[in-house]
Amino acid sequence: MSADSAEARKTEHIPEWKQEEIASLVSMIEDYESVGVVNIAGIPSRQLQSMRADLHGDAELRVSRNTLMVRALEQVDEGFEDLVEHIEGQVGLIGTNANPFGLYKQLEASKTPAPINAGEIAPNDIVIPEGDTGVDPGPFVGELQQVGANARIDGGSIKVMEDSTVLSAGEEVSTQLANVLSELGIEPKEVGLDLRSVFADGVLFDPEDLAIDVDEYRADIEAAVAGARNLSVNAVYPTAQTAGTLLAKASGEAKALGLHAAIESPDLVDDLVARADSQMRALAAVIDDDEALPEELRGVEQVAESETTADDSEEEEQTDDHEAEADDATDDDEDDDGGDALGAMFG
Numbered sequence: 506m507s508a509d510s511a512e513a514r515k516t517e518h519i520p521e522w523k524q525e526e527i528a529s530l531v532s533m534i535e536d537y538e539s540v541g542v543v544n545i546a547g548i549p550s551r552q553l554q555s556m557r558a559d560l561h562g563d564a565e566l567r568v569s570r571n572t573l574m575v576r577a578l579e580q581v582d583e584g585f586e587d588l589v590e591h592i593e594g595q596v597g598l599i600g601t602n603a604n605p606f607g608l609y610k611q612l613e614a615s616k617t618p619a620p621i622n623a624g625e626i627a628p629n630d631i632v633i634p635e636g637d638t639g640v641d642p643g644p645f646v647g648e649l650q651q652v653g654a655n656a657r658i659d660g661g662s663i664k665v666m667e668d669s670t671v672l673s674a675g676e677e678v679s680t681q682l683a684n685v686l687s688e689l690g691i692e693p694k695e696v697g698l699d700l701r702s703v704f705a706d707g708v709l710f711d712p713e714d715l716a717i718d719v720d721e722y723r724a725d726i727e728a729a730v731a732g733a734r735n736l737s738v739n740a741v742y743p744t745a746q747t748a749g750t751l752l753a754k755a756s757g758e759a760k761a762l763g764l765h766a767a768i769e770s771p772d773l774v775d776d777l778v779a780r781a782d783s784q785m786r787a788l789a790a791v792i793d794d795d796e797a798l799p800e801e802l803r804g805v806e807q808v809a810e811s812e813t814t815a816d817d818s819e820e821e822e823q824t825d826d827h828e829a830e831a832d833d834a835t836d837d838d839e840d841d842d843g844g845d846a847l848g849a850m851f852g
Contacts, residue, residue, distance in 0.1 A: 526569055530577035530598065533567055534585055537600030539608060541703030542588050546595040547625070548696055556698060559615060564601035564608065566698070574598055587709045591701040605703045609715035616697030620687055623680040631672040631686070631693045638663045638689060645688065652682045 519527075534540050545553060545568065557566045567574075571592050578585045578592070601608050621627070633654045638645075642658045649656035654669040671682060686693065703710050737747045738754070763773045764780065789802040 523573060526573050527577050527580065530567060530569060530574060531580050533565060533598065533600055534577060534581045537565070538602045539605050539703055539705035540585060540588070540598060540600045541605070541608065542591040542596050542701045543599050543612070544594065544699040544701055545597050548698075552696065556615065560599075560611075563603065563611065564599050566597050566599050568597040571596065584707055584709070585704055588702055588704055596701065597698075599698070599700075599703075605705045605710045606715055606717070608703060609700055609712065610719075612698045612700050613716075616695040618692035619694055619696040620692050621678050621683060621694045623678055623683040625678050625694075627672045627674050627676050627678060628694050629674045630670050631678075631682075631691075633665055633669045633671055633685075633689065633691065635665050635667050635669075638665060640688070645685075648681065648685055652679075652685050654685075 543566070548556070553568075560566055574596075575589050575592050577598075578588050599608070603611070621631075633649070633652075638649075638656070640663045642661070642663060646656050646658055646663045649663065649665065653671040655666045656663055656669075657666060658664075659666075671685075672678065700712055700715070702712075703715070734747060736742075737744055738750055741751060743751055760773065760776075762768075763770055764776055767777060769777070786802065789798055792798055795803045
């Protein structure tokens, strides 16, 4: 028997309603750029419906039999079959045209605190915080102590004297602890859609790949942009982003050289005259005989000293000013270009 005949025979044994469900799932998978598997265990039906409604317009959540979701993923192929290993337990398929980072961020933001029931496994350490419980003195203080909280009656109410870890992550919640947490209004778990994996653009992303600090990532990119720009400027490598800064730097250096060499140029004449005037006043300041000086240069000692200092540092200041302008230009470009594309990446 040929492979095609075997496949046809296999298909014939699938009830029609299952074939229709598989076809619907295949259509859903092919309609979206990103498709993932989400864990829905422990989510009440009403809350799950609410989550599906919240996702409307951004993503589509489909819940079906695991075997049918597996068949649909394998039928589409093209890499989507890699999601099959995550089809286990109570799961659903989620499709979106948003990028995986945006999807993960949206699902995490939609999670809400919820009470934990007896028999459940603690997702993290459960801590009863220090403070007044607001419960009147009575048997409840003993219940707190039995679950491991440092509690006692103080000032007419039951108080927890310090933060008390009453259960470690991975341990099972007892009936007594569940009752204590309920009485205190402590909701130690989050309820929401846990993204197990998502396939997009030919890449399979795990949650740890998507759980990044967007602000830190943005800062890293901006730092890289600034470093690349500084390297380009220091290496005198012109680009569209650095050409203006390089021209400004060259102009400043040319002017400093012209002033130092006293080159007569229409662009430098005012600065050269000012420099000559400053030098003349500095020379006049060291001549003790006022009769030897023109009237306008007598008694200019104080002014001359100040202007001489300014003249001596003129070229250095121009260089510093130029470098500051280059730095400002770098900062401006960073603000303009450093993270404009990140919004699309992270949703």
